[in-house]
Amino acid sequence: MQDPPLKMPQSPPTPGLQGFVDDWSSDQRAFKNVSWGKAMMWIFLLSDTFVFGCFLIAYMISRSSTVSEWPNTSEVFALHIGGTEFPLILIAIMTFVLISSSGTMAMAVNCAYSRARKPTALLMVATAALGAAFVGMQIFEWSKLIHEGVRPWGNPFGAEQFGASFFMITGFHGTHVSIGVIFLLIVARKVWKGEFDRDQRSWMCSGKGDYEAVEIMGLYWHFVDLVWVFIFAFFYLW
Amino acid sequence: MAELPHDTDPKLPPAEVADVIPPHAHGWWSQYVFSQDAKYIAIQYAGTATAIGLVALVLSWMMRLQLGFPGLFDFITADAYYQFVTMHGMIMVVYLLTALFLGGFGNYLIPLMVGARDMVFPFVNMLSFWIYLAAVLVLVISFFVPGGPTGAGWTLYPPQAILSGTPGGQSAGIVLMLLSLILFIIGFTMGGLNYVVTVLQARTRGMTMMRLPLTVWGIFTATVMALLAFPALLVACIMMLFDRLLGTSFFMPTLVELGEHLSYGGGSPIAFQHLFWFFGHPEVYIVALPAFGIVSDLLAVHARKNVFGYRMMVWAIVGIGALSFIVWAHHMYVSGMHPYFGFFFATTTLIIAVPTAIKVYNWVLTLWRADIHLTLPMLFALGFIVTFVNGGLTGLFLGNVVVDVPLSDTMFVVAHFHMVMGVAPIMVILGAIYHWYPLVTGRMLNQTMGHIHFWITFLGAYAIFFPMHYVGLVGVPRRYYEIGEPAFMTAPVDGLNAFITVAALTVGAAQMVFLFNLYWSRRHGHLAGSNPWRATTLEWLTPVVPPEHGNWGEELPLVYRWAYDYSLPGAPEDFIVQTDPGPKAPDAGPS
Secondary structure, eight states, rough: BBBBOOOOSSOOOOOOOHHHHHHSSBBBSSTOOOOOHHHHHHHHHHHHHHHHHHHHHHHHHHHHSSSSSSOOOOHTTTTEEETTEEHHHHHHHHHHHHEEEEEEEEHHHHHHHHOOOOHHHHHHHHHHHHHHHHHHHHHHHHHHHTTOOOOOBTTTTTTTTHHHHHHHHHHHHHHHHHHHHHHHHHHHHHHTGGGGSOOOOBBBBBBSSSOHHHHHHHHHHHHHHHHHHHHHHIIIIO | OOOOGGGGOOOOOSSSSSSOOOOOOOOOOOOOOOOOOHHHHHHHHHHHHHHHHHHHHHHHHHHHHHHHHHTSOOTTTTHHHHHHHHHHHHHHIIIIIIIIIIIIIIIIHHHHHHHHHHOOOHHHHHHHHHHHHHHHHHHTTTTTTOSSSSOOEEEETTHHHHHGSSSTTHHHHHHHHHHHHHHHHHHHHHHHHHHHHHHHHHTTOOOOOSSSOHHHHHHHHHHHHHHHHHHHHHHHHHOOOOOOOTTTSSOOOOEETTTEOSOOSSHHHHHHHHHHHHHHHHHHHHHHHHHHHHHHHHHHHTSSSSSTTTTHHHHHHHHHHHHHHGGGGGGGGTTOOOOHHHHEEEHHHHHHHHHHHHHHHHHHHTTOOOOOOHHHHHHHHHHHEEEEHHHHHHHHHHHHHHHHHHHTTTTTHHHHHIIIIHHHHHHHHHHHHHHHHHHHBBBBOOHHHHHHHHHHHHHHHHHHHHHHHHHHHHHOTTTHHHOOOOOOOOOOOOHHHHHHHHHHHHHHHHHHHHHHHHHHHHHHBBBOSSSTTTOOOOOOOEEEEEEEESSSTOOOOOOOOOOOOSSOOOOOSSSSSSSSSOOOOOOOOOO
């Protein structure tokens, strides 16, 4: 069964479903113009989606199975500023900061496309700073709740699964953000030193002389932000 | 890059990416120990999995000694028995079968079969093995800590898994088990990303998805499933670790233990079961799909005939992979969940029988009027088909709620899953080792030892598990240390249990013959030559066999046809390799 000669991909890719079928029935690559690194990040993020999905579903099961009352999140996560109770004010600021960091990240990726070395590095550092600020506020929130007596095994507000889910989910997400901050700084340093402008291979640098690592970092960072939106909706607002 | 002559082959699209040479080893350590070559990593994976698998084999002997001759051996206490059951199950399913199929066969065969020089991320691939090794070591350590390993059963159901009544529950056993699983998942994810991206993005020119050998399809689909199923186990492990170490109550309801009110409350043990089986059921197919793929190739090569219905085989693999994510609660019919759930999950479970049956029919039709060579790989492949059909048929019993309820937690279930996901995949693994050993070492395995090994293993497996179905139907519950002769049992089973034990010891001993054969043939086996089975697939077509670093020498192979051009009428030989650009054979019929 020798197939007819394969179609030459010289012409521009076919749009729509036919293009999808063409790509998947072609040789060499299923995702045309997607590098190995980017493909790996996408597939990793798919897997990580299932991790966070399981965490959130497990939290919802806990919440529905517990016999005690679930604490009112807008009271627990309120800050007392100048004599007024602001419900969820800190979380709102945290969310704003993290979403803004997605904006700076997107700008960094855009600069990377045009190989603007310095703006790319600076925008990545800005993204890392916003991410670090987010983690800092998270630490503040954790200490405040711990100070008020919230523990993984119990809390003064109601169902003990509340504290457990809170520390587990925000902790797991915070770890993702922290890892992201570290790698943002590493990649930013490589951009600044011009490692992506050379044809030399090094760690996390394919040696193709392009800024793709910035874009891959961006995929991860936007994912972490997106996950936060779901945590915000399902844990804090519900 | 200099343009090689074959880069301009008019029959194939041009190369889309530059030929990347994988990093070379500098010295002994980076060549043999911290190797980044997928072939070495494969051997490391396979060796580690086999070593820990031997531990699990010995554990199964201990269990059978207790069941066959209760009370004869003082060192097998009730606690020890539960620990043997638990560790045997966990090791066999996760640390042996999953690691051997994906880490072992996947690493060795994927790059060779798709025509790549190596996995796409060799460094990450190396890390994957070392983290897997760490996971195995943590597991081994749990045998030596005070209190011993966990005895919670391989499903680790809470609340009993972390209570003091269970061996290892309140000592280090369960903690080490959970940590080991978390490590395994991290390590596997690193390898799994490699396997998936290599298949999708690093194929050679001319190698379309529909020209991939079914081995690659099986391993690829199983890896995708594992990347989506292991997260549930990861989350379940983390949450149970918190329950055990921090005192959270994710899975722990209010409990009174030995008259003492525990501090837990409000958790849902069923939530763990859902998470566990959302991983656990795909896991069955993570083990089965690579076996399906490999056995298809073994049948085609040794029956000198193309796989019947290649496209249907591919779609069946993908279909089984997708369906296996919506059947998990058929493991939980007696857990007290809503009866409508049972209805739904019984339906989806029985629907999976359709693509599975397609595969079985196609294997049989591949053999139909074929030029069957009864080589060792073929014998094991035939053994697989028979065993898999047996195990599959009892699966139809257990998939139906009303039939399952009386059979649940009996030895019938043990017999069923050992047939379908124990013996059957191991038949394929053994056949695959007989098939690819010449590729790895350049020598054939010894035939005589191989036949002794096959017949004792095959007949012995039936001697063990056929009577076990009956033992279960009589009413013997599984996981019981000692049963005696309670009133609900309709017939005595002592004699049968002793018989099963003798058979189990014999089959285990036969595996020692196999291991000796692996060792002996390395030096004394017949030289294999470059393509001893006259196969068409790329792994046998490297310039040097066994393949060297970078696999392909100067030029990557070019693929012009599918993997199953066997016995074409009019062709000079009974096989045409995938790299043969020759004109279409005159009477080949429609392609």
